[in-house]
Amino acid sequence: MVVEVKNLVKRYDKLVALDHLNLNVEEGEIFGLLGPNGSGKTTAINCILSLLKYDKGTIEIFGKPMSPDAYDIKRDIGIIMQNVAVFEELTVYENISYFCSLYIKDKSEVKRLTREAIEFVSLEDFTKFHPKKLSGGLLRRLNIACGIAHKPKLIILDEPTVAVDPQSRNKILEGIKKLNADGATIIYTSHYMEEVEQLCSRISIIDKGKVLATGTKDELKAMISLGEKITVEAYNLREEEIEELSRLANVSSIEYADNCLEIKSKKGKNNLIHVLDYLQNHEINFGKIYTQMPTLNDVFLEITGKELRD
Amino acid sequence: MFIQLYKTRIKCLLKNKESIFWSFGFPILLSIFFSMAFGNLTSQDTIDTIPIAVIKSENVNDSFIDVLxxxxxxxxxxxxxxxxxxxESAMELMNQGKIKGIIEYESDLTLYFNENGIEQSIIKTIADSYLQKSKTLMNIATINPDAFNQGLLEEIVQQRDFIVNGGTGQKNPDFTLIYFYSLIAMTCMFGCNWGFREMIDIQADQSAIGARINVAPTNKFKLLLSNLLAAFTMHFSSILLLFAFLNNILKVQFGDDLGLIILISIVGSLCGISFGAFVCVTFKINVKVREVMLTAVSIGGxxxxxxxxxxxxxxIATKAPIIGYINPSSLITDALYSLYYYETNERVFLNIGLLSVLTIIFVVVTFIKIRRREYASL
Structure with a gap:
């Protein structure tokens, strides 16, 4: 186990930010911490890193208790914060080199690792630039390079793609996969379910400081009753037809507005075929049809009754 | 590693244009301004014998000429x-620039000047003083003639010296130096901005950079020491530059004891830096508010x-001396002035001692405050 958090409780006066939180991160995985803003993701990370005091619970990293003085543990951790944390006065190269030198004593090793980190985030053309001259996406890449230059075994990324353009986002996500492929264990926090779904091998859904569910994305989706969403472009549907459609097998809810029929079905086989049969048999004109498998947002919605981005 | 951290930090501070201006540029600009304002007052040799003319008149008595x-x-x-x-001839001499002023003693004293300056101010002050004392004597003679038998005349005509005893006979008291010394003191206190910045950058609850640094496996106090040493290097350089500029370009006097001048600068710089660190860790309020506090103390001081x-x-010295003892700027100013003026260094060491006490208080409080290694909130 790379990270083991047991019954972590963190209070800010009367507000319980972490409520008996439990997490287990295994070696070599990309572990996602998914939850809406204010759910406790960053607080959990700050406690894991021994930046924040907590009221109760235990945290072990690499099998040892984590503490502010646990330098042997810290040496193998890389952190990419939500806020860009670089010196405005230093160039791209100098920033990466400085943060790398906090971990590595050998000067020539620092140089080598700095160059590798620059190459990794594709900032070769910007080494002499100051952060102010970089775009938001490039700045995020610099932030990542500062966190991973020393080749840590555990990398924690706290919402690294906030306010990043799609091109840079893809670059960042590809980079994270590569770091993982090179052997690093990753903890990735986000409120973007698409990213977590695309990236993470295991996910914990967190809300109000509690872990609501943990598993692979398929395991999480299997936990809910929702099967698939069928969307049909249908014209001039009558009330009784909508009523009959709602009585089809496995249909759990139905909505019709602006010629768009949305059917949520429970888990089961041939849900789409039943709908198509009905439309054909009743000679209902229809246009596009598409189906969508449940997302992590649906999982979150079913567990908490609210959207991830509420 | 320490040297590497120190060097990087120096590089970082050198590129902070705003701090560089306030530490290196602003005091020099202000000193030039002071020099322009008090230029002819700063040298003790400025005041030479002033040539004047008294117009022949029946009213001019010998005693007035004797006083002058x-x-x-x-x-x-x-x-x-x-x-x-x-x-006529007096006017001609004044027009030719051979005399600085003319005194005409008729029913009253009348002064003629072609220009305004320090010499004219002195002539006017002496004339006013003479008139005032003459009138006082005449009034007393009318009211109580016996008073003259009781030594009043000697008491009134006696010239008083208000200079504090202990000054060297070789040096004129030059109060314009206070402006320059207090400028140096303010520059020393500008060190608070360096100290403040260092503390912001090293505390996880103050900045994202602080959080990243706290996650690294580097001893916090080693890092703090390297950062504060870098800040001190920068700040002390700015003080030395100011001293060099004042002494070599503006010819401001500082006394002869270079060692003590450097000691005052070192303690003053440390006091400024530690004060910034103290404010940063003690008052957990908005950063901008704390910056305003620092500016208020350095400029207000x-x-x-x-x-x-x-x-x-x-x-302050007469009405509220305690403020003088706890105001680092006052202590630095007084130390420099004492070094320039007094023959002995007792007062210099008293000021350095008080400055050191303040610095130690700031350092100890800062140390206690940042000793905790985890934060209650970020």
Whole structure:
């Protein structure tokens, strides 16, 4: 186990930010911490890193208790914060080199690792630039390079793609996969379910400081009753037809507005075929049809009754 | 590693244009301004014997001429070179620039000047003083003639020296120096901005950079020491540059003890830096508010030390001396002035001692505050 958090409780006066939180991160995985803003993701990370005091619970990293003085543990951790944390006065190269030198004593090793980190985030053309001259996406890449230059075994990324353009986002996500492929264990926090779904091998859904569910994305989706969403472009549907459609097998809810029929079905086989049969048999004109498998947002919605981005 | 951290930090600070301006540029600009304002007052050799003319008249008595002739700048240097002239020739001499002013003694004293300056101010002050004392004597003679038998005359005509005892006979008291010394004091206190910045950058609850640094496997106090040493290097360089500029370009006097000047600068710089660190860790309020506090203390302290008006320094010294003892700017100013003026260094060491006590208090409180390694909130 790379990270083991047991019954972590963190209070800010009367507000319980972490409520008996439990997490287990295994070696070599990309572990996602998914939850809406204010759910406790960053607080959990700050406690894991021994930046924040907590009221109760235990945290072990690499099998040892984590503490502010646990330098042997810290040496193998890389952190990419939500806020860009670089010196405005230093160039791209100098920033990466400085943060790398906090971990590595050998000067020539620092140089080598700095160059590798620059190459990794594709900032070769910007080494002499100051952060102010970089775009938001490039700045995020610099932030990542500062966190991973020393080749840590555990990398924690706290919402690294906030306010990043799609091109840079893809670059960042590809980079994270590569770091993982090179052997690093990753903890990735986000409120973007698409990213977590695309990236993470295991996910914990967190809300109000509690872990609501943990598993692979398929395991999480299997936990809910929702099967698939069928969307049909249908014209001039009558009330009784909508009523009959709602009585089809496995249909759990139905909505019709602006010629768009949305059917949520429970888990089961041939849900789409039943709908198509009905439309054909009743000679209902229809246009596009598409189906969508449940997302992590649906999982979150079913567990908490609210959207991830509420 | 320590040297590497120190070097990087120096590089970082060198590129902070705003801090560089306030530490290196602003004090020099202000000193140039002061020099322009008090330029002819800063040198002790500025005041030479002033040639004047007294217009021949029946009202001019010998005692008035004697008073003017008896005034001295130093033992062998008279204040006035007095000539008795007709009004026309006196005017001609003044137009030719051979005399600085004319005194006409008719029913009252009338002064004629072609220009305004320090010499004219001195002539006017002496004339006013003479008139005031003459009138006082006449009034007393009318009311109580016996008073003269009781030594009143000697009491009134006696010239008083208000200079504090202990000054060297070789140096004129030059209060314009206070402006320059308080400027140096303010510059020392500008070190608070460096100290403040270092503390912001090293605390996880103050900045994202602080959080990243706290996650690294580097001893926090080693890092703090390297950062503060870098800040001190920068700040002390700015003080030395200011000293060099004042002494070599503006010819401001500092006394002869270079070692003590450097000691005052070192303790002053440390006091400024530690004060910034102290404010940063003690007051957990908005960063901008804390920056305003620092500016208020560094500039306000300079004001109370006499940077804008020398009288303020003496007002504080007489009415609220405790403020003088706890105001680092006052202590630095006083240490420098004592070093320049007094023959002994007791007062210099007293000021350095008090500055050191303040610095130690700031350092100890800062240390206690940042000793905790985890934060209650970020």
């Amino acid at each position: 002739n008896s005034m001295e700048i130093t033992d062998d240097k008279k204040l006035f070179q007095v000539g008795i002239e007709s009004k 300079g004001f109370l030390a006499g940077m804008m008006n020398v009288d303020i320094k003496y007002l």
